[in-house]
Amino acid sequence: MDGAESEAVARALSDAFPDRTVDRLTGVGPSWNGANETVGVVFADGTRAFLKVALADESHRIAREYAVLRYLRANGLLPVPEVLAADPDGDPAYLATAPAPGRELLGVYEAASDEERERLLRRVGAALAALHADRFAEHGEIVGSGTGTGTAVSGDVAEGSDPPTGLSIEFASWTDVLLATVERTREIGTSERLSGHYDAVIDCVRANRELLDRAPAALLHGDVTKPNLFVTTDADEGGAVVGGGLGVSPIDWELSHVGDPARDLVRAEDQLLNGFDSTGPGRFAAALREGYRDRAGGLPEGFERRRPVYEVVRTLGRSGFVDQWATYLDEPIEALVERADAELRSRLDAV
Numbered sequence: 001m002d003g004a005e006s007e008a009v010a011r012a013l014s015d016a017f018p019d020r021t022v023d024r025l026t027g028v029g030p031s032w033n034g035a036n037e038t039v040g041v042v043f044a045d046g047t048r049a050f051l052k053v054a055l056a057d058e059s060h061r062i063a064r065e066y067a068v069l070r071y072l073r074a075n076g077l078l079p080v081p082e083v084l085a086a087d088p089d090g091d092p093a094y095l096a097t098a099p100a101p102g103r104e105l106l107g108v109y110e111a112a113s114d115e116e117r118e119r120l121l122r123r124v125g126a127a128l129a130a131l132h133a134d135r136f137a138e139h140g141e142i143v144g145s146g147t148g149t150g151t152a153v154s155g156d157v158a159e160g161s162d163p164p165t166g167l168s169i170e171f172a173s174w175t176d177v178l179l180a181t182v183e184r185t186r187e188i189g190t191s192e193r194l195s196g197h198y199d200a201v202i203d204c205v206r207a208n209r210e211l212l213d214r215a216p217a218a219l220l221h222g223d224v225t226k227p228n229l230f231v232t233t234d235a236d237e238g239g240a241v242v243g244g245g246l247g248v249s250p251i252d253w254e255l256s257h258v259g260d261p262a263r264d265l266v267r268a269e270d271q272l273l274n275g276f277d278s279t280g281p282g283r284f285a286a287a288l289r290e291g292y293r294d295r296a297g298g299l300p301e302g303f304e305r306r307r308p309v310y311e312v313v314r315t316l317g318r319s320g321f322v323d324q325w326a327t328y329l330d331e332p333i334e335a336l337v338e339r340a341d342a343e344l345r346s347r348l349d350a351v
Contacts, residue, residue, distance in 0.1 A: 009039055012053045012094035016085035017041075035061065035188055036254070041096075049084055052254075054093040060143045061254040063088035066095050067145035067167055068219075068253040074165035077134055077219075078127060079249040088144065100249045106226035118287035121272070124229060125291025127248035128268060132218040132261035133296065139217045140171040140258045141180060169258060174217070175209040177259055181222070182313065184255070189320030193337050197319040197344055204312045204351055212309065215260035216301055222255030224268035261300040265292060266310040276318055276325050277339050308351045315344045 013022065026040035028050065035056040041049040054062050066086045072078055081097040088095070105124070109117055146164045172180075179202060186198050205212065221228075232247040269288055273280030293299060318325060319340045326333040 008053050008055060008092045009037060009051065012087075012090070012092055012096075013041065013051060015087060015090065016051060016094060016096040017043075017049075020044075048099050050081075050097050050099065052095045052097075060088075060141075062086070062093040062095050063144040064142045064256060065252070065254040067142060068256045069097070070145060070165045071167050075134070078131055080253075081249070081251060097251075100230040100251050102230040102232040102247065102249055104227060105229040105231050108231055109226055114283075117284060120231060121284055121287040122291030122294070123231065123248050124224070124268070124272070125288040125293075126295040127250070128221070128224065128261075128265060129292045129295035131221065132264065132300065134219045136169070136217040136219070136258045138171040138258070139174040139177045139215075139260075140169040141177060142167050142257055143170055144168045173209070173213050174215050174260055175205060175212045177257055178205055178212065178263070178313070181255070181257065182316065185316045185320050189316070191319075191321060191323040193322055193333070194319035194340055197316060197340075200344060200348065201313055201316060204309060204348060208309050208351065211306060212260070214302065215262065215306060217258050218261045218264075220257055220259045220261065220264040221250055221253060222257060222264065222267075223252055223271070224250070224264065225271045228252045260306065262303040262306050263310045263313075265289075265300060265303065266307055267314060270311075270314050270317070276329060276336065277343050308347070312344070312347045312351060315340065315347060319344065
């Protein structure tokens with residue numbers, strides 16, 4: 001952390017845990033989002049927490065994640081970390097949570113056999129289906145907790161009582177919500193080399209407004225990656241979790257919104273299985289979808305019709321961060337730029 005980041009973390013840490021002695025702070029792995037800083041916290045008594053601090057005031061990210069975590073725990077939709085302290089309006093805004101139950105999927109997946117990976121992916125698919133079962137009357141942006149305009153909002157809260165566990169939602173058409181996620185990607189993107197891709201993607205989304213706006217409205221995670229999923233190991237040979245439940249605990253809900261479940265599933269498959277311009281094994285994609293079908297009774301309505309549009313949107317995960325990919329893949333950035341440009345053209349042609 002540089003000086004400004006260190007100062008922001010120190011202020012948030014003092015505010016979140018004024019009566020606790022901190023032994024040390026730890027890293028939490030690489031992040032491609034420069035708007036936040038997240039650190040692990042080890043207290044003197046050996047207990048742990050995670051602290052996320054906003055370094056830039058944009059898009060209600062801390063308020064959104066705080067609201068969604070409380071909403072999920074209150075409604076029992078999925079196991080998620082407990083919120084220990086939060087101030088979405090603070091200077092800086094911050095969110096402190098307990099560790100997620102289980103082990104990070106990234107490490108478990110890398111050590112697993114192909115058969116074990118399929119079982120893990122079925123569980124992830126089932127967890128997504130369980131989340132998407134929470135349907136809304138309209139699409140919209142989650143802006144915080146409380147008595148906002150959303151359908152999932154709790155009632156008025158007396159002064160001095162606990163914060164509400166409902167969601168405050170600013171309703172909009174699904175096309176407009178999707179366009180807002182594109183703009184958020186632009187905000188946190190780390191490379192301008194392919195900045196024209198944003199406008200090309202926006203044009204594609206707008207051109208398909210009629211198709212997109214017919215999509216169902218569900219609570220979406222928005223960033224289903226292996227580091228954002230924790231799994232318990234109490235599963236039988238068929239992949240079912242012993243004692244009930246799904247055994248999958250997602251973290252990092254700051255990009256969540258109310259949108260088309262097909263988009264979440266397309267993004268999850270891409271982030272979990274695919275590379276910069278390569279596609280993962282078909283058996284693994286099939287396992288993810290099988291888990292989803294088993295839980296939901298089928299894939300999201302209209303999945304195949306809207307999938308090509310979402311695959312266009314997914315290219316921004318490459319072109320907007322091509323410099324990061326170059327470091328990760330240890331390849332010349334010029335080669336990645338050329339390949340990302342060709343991939344976008346190919347996906348646009350498929351819509």
